Amino acid sequence: TGEDAPLELTDGFHLLIDALKLNDINTIYNVPGIPITDLGRYAQAQGMRVISFRHEQHAGYAASVAGFLTKKPGVCMTVSAPGFMNGLTALANATTNCWPMILISGSSEREIVDLAQGDYEEMDQLAMARPFCKAAYRLTYAEDIGIAVARAIRSAVSGRPGGVYLDIPGAMLGQTMDAAKGAQSLVKVIDPAPRQTPAPGAIARAISVMKEARRPLIVIGKGAAYDQSDDVVRELVEKSGYPFLPMSMAKGLLPDTHPQCAAAARSLALKDSDVVIMLGARINWLLSHGKGKQWGEPGGKKFIQIDIDAEEMDSNVEIAAPLVGDVGSCARALIDAMENEGIAPPEAWLDQVHSKATVNMEKMASRLQNNSNPMDYHSALGVLKQVINEQPDTILVNEGANTLDLARSIINVHKPRHRIDVGTWGVMGIGMGAAIAASIETGKRVLAVEGDSAFGFCGMEVETICRYKLPICVVVFNNNGIYRGDGENWGGGDDPATTSFVPDSRYDMMMEAFGGVGVWVKTPDALRQAVNAALASGKPTLVNAAIDPAAGKESGNIGNLNPQSVVAQA
Numbered sequence: 001t002g003e004d005a006p007l008e009l010t011d012g013f014h015l016l017i018d019a020l021k022l023n024d025i026n027t028i029y030n031v032p033g034i035p036i037t038d039l040g041r042y043a044q045a046q047g048m049r050v051i052s053f054r055h056e057q058h059a060g061y062a063a064s065v066a067g068f069l070t071k072k073p074g075v076c077m078t079v080s081a082p083g084f085m086n087g088l089t090a091l092a093n094a095t096t097n098c099w100p101m102i103l104i105s106g107s108s109e110r111e112i113v114d115l116a117q118g119d120y121e122e123m124d125q126l127a128m129a130r131p132f133c134k135a136a137y138r139l140t141y142a143e144d145i146g147i148a149v150a151r152a153i154r155s156a157v158s159g160r161p162g163g164v165y166l167d168i169p170g171a172m173l174g175q176t177m178d179a180a181k182g183a184q185s186l187v188k189v190i191d192p193a194p195r196q197t198p199a200p201g202a203i204a205r206a207i208s209v210m211k212e213a214r215r216p217l218i219v220i221g222k223g224a225a226y227d228q229s230d231d232v233v234r235e236l237v238e239k240s241g242y243p244f245l246p247m248s249m250a251k252g253l254l255p256d257t258h259p260q261c262a263a264a265a266r267s268l269a270l271k272d273s274d275v276v277i278m279l280g281a282r283i284n285w286l287l288s289h290g291k292g293k294q295w296g297e298p299g300g301k302k303f304i305q306i307d308i309d310a311e312e313m314d315s316n317v318e319i320a321a322p323l324v325g326d327v328g329s330c331a332r333a334l335i336d337a338m339e340n341e342g343i344a345p346p347e348a349w350l351d352q353v354h355s356k357a358t359v360n361m362e363k364m365a366s367r368l369q370n371n372s373n374p375m376d377y378h379s380a381l382g383v384l385k386q387v388i389n390e391q392p393d394t395i396l397v398n399e400g401a402n403t404l405d406l407a408r409s410i411i412n413v414h415k416p417r418h419r420i421d422v423g424t425w426g427v428m429g430i431g432m433g434a435a436i437a438a439s440i441e442t443g444k445r446v447l448a449v450e451g452d453s454a455f456g457f458c459g460m461e462v463e464t465i466c467r468y469k470l471p472i473c474v475v476v477f478n479n480n481g482i483y484r485g486d487g488e489n490w491g492g493g494d495d496p497a498t499t500s501f502v503p504d505s506r507y508d509m510m511m512e513a514f515g516g517v518g519v520w521v522k523t524p525d526a527l528r529q530a531v532n533a534a535l536a537s538g539k540p541t542l543v544n545a546a547i548d549p550a551a552g553k554e555s556g557n558i559g560n561l562n563p564q565s566v567v568a569q570a
């Protein structure tokens with residue numbers, strides 16, 4: 001341009017969008033409002049998918065699940081203070097699940113915040129975010145957007161993935177700068193999640209432990225699902241001949257119907273195994289911290305642990321052979337070393353585990369056949385098991401207590417990353433955000449199996465599902481309460497934990513209210529018909545499944561975590 005031509009300008013709004021797009025981030029999950037409303041508009045105008053929710057917590061759950069499914073940071077965008085706080089729960093949950101997510105929140109100027117002068121939605125968000133995420137950054141100048149977004153992406157996906165907070169003051173978005181200089185300030189991140197190979201000595205140590213194994217077991221965790229080295233994981237399992245136990249979101253890396261799957265013989269596998277390989281799975285509360293009777297004789301086990309985070313080792317029990325690196329690199333190195341060392345498959349042990357699993361599956365199968373009216377969990381889940389067996393490409397979302405614990409063991413998963421649930425924390429309310437992200441990120445049909453209480457945490461997002469016409473079938477297991485619908489209260493009157501719901505609530509009418517399909521079903525046949533119709537039509541559907549209020553147990557399988565009052569029961 002000639003010297004008198006006007007300078008071409010850009011601004012914070014557009015530099016932030018350019019930085020995200022340059023790094024192949026093309027979706028924003030948000031709730032609009034000051035100061036980010038126009039940011040969403042401009043992002044959409046520049047070709048990004050901007051999905052607007054009814055509450056930031058569910059936009060955040062969606063972003064974190066997008067991170068789990070794509071290995072790119074899911075982006076949640078919120079307004080300041082209350083919007084930021086609503087997103088913070090999802091950011092903390094992402095960090096706990098080791099999923100990459102970036103929470104971008106509008107904020108106030110430092111000079112006002114630091115003098116506590118009472119700005120609109122004033123809060124020191126940067127300080128508030130720090131304890132709940134891997135890294136937190138705040139922008140002051142538009143020219144720093146390129147490096148800040150690069151840092152946020154790298155922090156979210158490198159090493160152990162997790163949540164990152166990026167604080168964007170409203171005034172910064174409005175700052176202008178020379179467009180050419182702005183373009184030069186952008187950074188395309190190079191290799192943000194580098195492969196991390198284990199040290200040869202660590203491999204040799206693991207092989208020496210495996211050589212002693214007579215009854216080995218591989219526990220596969222959601223870190224392995226996230227790694228997307230599915231073929232190498234399958235190769236490690238099949239070449240070793242070891243039984244494997246999938247944790248809930250690692251189900252489907254190898255199909256639950258695989259002959260080496262020990263899920264239906266979990267107690268035997270945990271108690272009698274002598275060497276346990278943890279593959280992208282933590283030994284935390286979900287595995288009783290590696291202690292107690294379910295793990296057999298104290299000291300009777302040796303652990304090999306594969307994890308990208310070196311500090312995870314020895315968190316709960318001594319790790320005899322730590323393998324620090326990504327699942328794919330560690331599994332590959334282990335397979336190569338096994339071949340050279342001639343590690344023999346443990347046929348007798350595998351047969352023992354497989355026959356125990358077969359017996360248990362046959363026992364369960366008979367409980368699934370009943371055509372009871374009202375349905376109980378088993379008859380309803382027997383139907384959904386069959387639906388997923390027939391349509392294995394459907395992504396299953398699942399939450400509740402009995403609804404979660406029973407579905408996890410009854411519904412087989414046949415493909416990697418096709419089951420999304422409450423994660424390490426056991427969070428209720430992830431269902432609708434997870435279902436929306438699974439649908440948006442994969443384009444696949446989604447079946448969300450929700451306890452009625454769990455659905456209550458996120459039910460308003462059925463309007464979001466209808467607004468974007470997403471092919472999501474929500475099945476609410478309506479047992480009229482949290483855990484059960486008939487508990488008597490020791491203090492007399494309605495039990496605050498169970499009969500707190502209106503009996504026979506018509507959740508199906510909520511979906512109809514927004515133009516979706518609502519069906520109230522009371523029998524397995526009606527449930528099957530409604531779900532198959534929903535998956536065939538791709539229309540947003542809510543199937544309100546009446547479940548016997550007397551079925552189920554308080555807190556499902558984890559009631560033992562409750563503290564007991566001695567005094568109260570005296």
Ligand SMILES: Cc1ncc(Cn2c(C)c(CCOP(=O)(O)OP(=O)(O)O)sc2=O)c(N)n1
Pocket residue numbers: 399400401402403404426427428429450451452453454455477479481482483484552555556
């Ligand atoms: C955010 C949040 N709040 C409360 C809980 C406690 N909680 C709650 C409230 C559950 C609801 C279980 O009732 P449901 O109707 O979803 O499932 P079932 O009736 O089938 O057991 S399960 C559970 O752990 C939680 N895990 N997360």
Ligand SMILES: Nc1ncnc2c1ncn2[C@@H]1O[C@H](COP(=O)(O)OP(=O)(O)O)[C@@H](O)[C@H]1O
Pocket residue numbers: 096097098160161220221222223224226227247248249250279280281282283284286306307308309312325326327328423424
């Ligand atoms: N790509 C990866 N390679 C290796 N380990 C990983 C990878 N991504 C995450 N991890 C690790 O996987 C583990 C996941 O454990 P966890 O969330 O407890 O799984 P689960 O609940 O399924 O057992 C975490 O310790 C995390 O550091």
Ligand SMILES: [Mg+2]
Pocket residue numbers: 451452453477478479480481482483484
């Ligand atoms: Mg319930």
